[in-house]
Amino acid sequence: MAPTFAEATAITALDSHTYSSNLNTEWCVGSVPHGGVVTSVFLRVATTHFRTTLATQNQPHTVSLHLEFLRRTQEGPATLVVRDVKLGRQTSTIHVVLSQDGRDEVVGYLTHSNIDTETGLSLKTPWSLEPPPPPSPANFAELLTGGNDPNWIEQTDKPFPKFRKISQRVRTVLPRKGQVISGLIDEWLRLDSGERFTNESVGLVCDHFPSVLEDLWRKAEGNKPFPPFWYPTVVLNLDIKKVLPPEGVEWLFVRVRTKSVKNGRMDLEVVISDEAGEVVALSNHVALVVGSERNLAARRNDQAKI
Template identity: 45%
Template sequence: MPSSSLPSTPLLPSLSISAISTHSYAAHFNSDFCIGTVPHGGYISASFLQVASVHFSSTLHGQNQPDTSILQLNFLRRTSAGPATFVVKDVKLGRATSIIHVTLVQNDVEEAVAYITQTNCEKETGVSMHTGWSVVPSAPAGRPPEAEKWEEVTDLPFLGFRKATSHVELWMPREDARRELPAGRVDQWMRMRSGERWTNVHLGYLADYFPLLIEFMEPNGKIGKEEGAVRAGAKFWYPTLVLNLEIKKRLPADGCEWLRSVVQMRHVRNGRNDLELVLFDEKGDLVAVSHHVCLVVPVSRNVSERRKDRVNVAGDNSKI
């Protein structure tokens, strides 16, 4: 069991999705999973996955498609801790796959929208092949805490502001091995501090969980430790605009203790950033692939007063 003095809150109980009707669901976003005043993007992504799971186990149980294969998520506006509603539209119901459109609403305003594709992994058939693809250069062999060349990261920057990052035990290659990796790349093993095990719903959370790449970058372009970020006074917020997630397999029914992810940031231009993240299980099998577009903005954008003239659900643009 992981042990740490850092606060730890299990993810799944914090999603609290309950049916209002056949196509609407109530949620309550836990402030423990916030970055500043805004719920963590991965927490919101996991909430969408949980809505799909509940919808296909209740309203659409006859489809027998319990597994999300694709999540395409757009964040329209800042979300907030507290009550929320998810509204579902059944777009396409098929024998092999089905697609739903899900809208997240808070205070009568659409905050995020997603298309979610469901399937049944146990019934999928078709061509399978190994292409020889691998992450190059590779990280040190083995899995922590036994592996010698991995170390736990306990000094995540600005942890009081980024509460959502405190719930995961994070291990990265030791400093000498880390410097051999390409610039803008993070290689990490993760498990929940609470002892909760990773399930497919958790993959939405992990698709947006990684150290702050820009604040870890040293002048030579390599990933360094927190001191460089503190010296520079860096304190940014990284709101996600778009998150796409493809899930390759169903994790075991009792979950996984550890998952590994490799995150690559290619280029930052004019405050807009791209990210690719790939997730592996303990056997090295590919679990999921995610791509992001996110912004790099001053932290004041996170805590500033919310505008009163946002577009409402009815599409009233008169106040803009």
């Protein structure tokens, strides 16, 4: 039985600045732990660190995250070492390194604050999603029981399920009539286990969506089959705008869009919002587009660069 999301992203404190995790095969793409799962592990480390070692800062919330994926991770034990970079009155920043078998594989900076006590200028902006997505589901409970919603339907034919094992851990609801334009994905997400999304889960949410390239591929290549590409993350940034309730939320909306796919590299712009339409987080990625064989290839010289 696959571990729950909480189990797959669980961490253990080894000392005041060192934590361990165990990256599980059921939450992988091929042989590589999903980047969103790794991101959530970093968020859990930061949250735990500010709740324990840095408790006197009273800054429980991650407000920004920047990760550099230096090498592909692998299923199994991982160690995360924290360095306190700046401890401030309003925000504090830590540096975290994830390593496996002596290799530094992912490095990041995470900034914390206390969103509940933040003060300062707040203004409404005229921003909205363009083009607009289909109207939100009228009844979320019905989406997973055959669903009669005129605008949304659950994705049941997930591509390459044996390669993208993580896709079986998340329920995905897509526009019934297809995406509004090419190179863009709108979706509603729910964890298959029934667990609720918290701010630490936003790491997974910002990196879990169907390929934004499939429709672009078909327009460029006609009937040529869409290959099982692997999209390793090079850089991931996350800007968290809202604290989700302590009990979490069942559903989150995600829009992801690419502006340029060139020479095997693409950008991804991600907007996450809740059922009320309020922005929860924004994310931007730099990702590669490579053959799936790169994911499964043996490591060379203990470096295993992407």
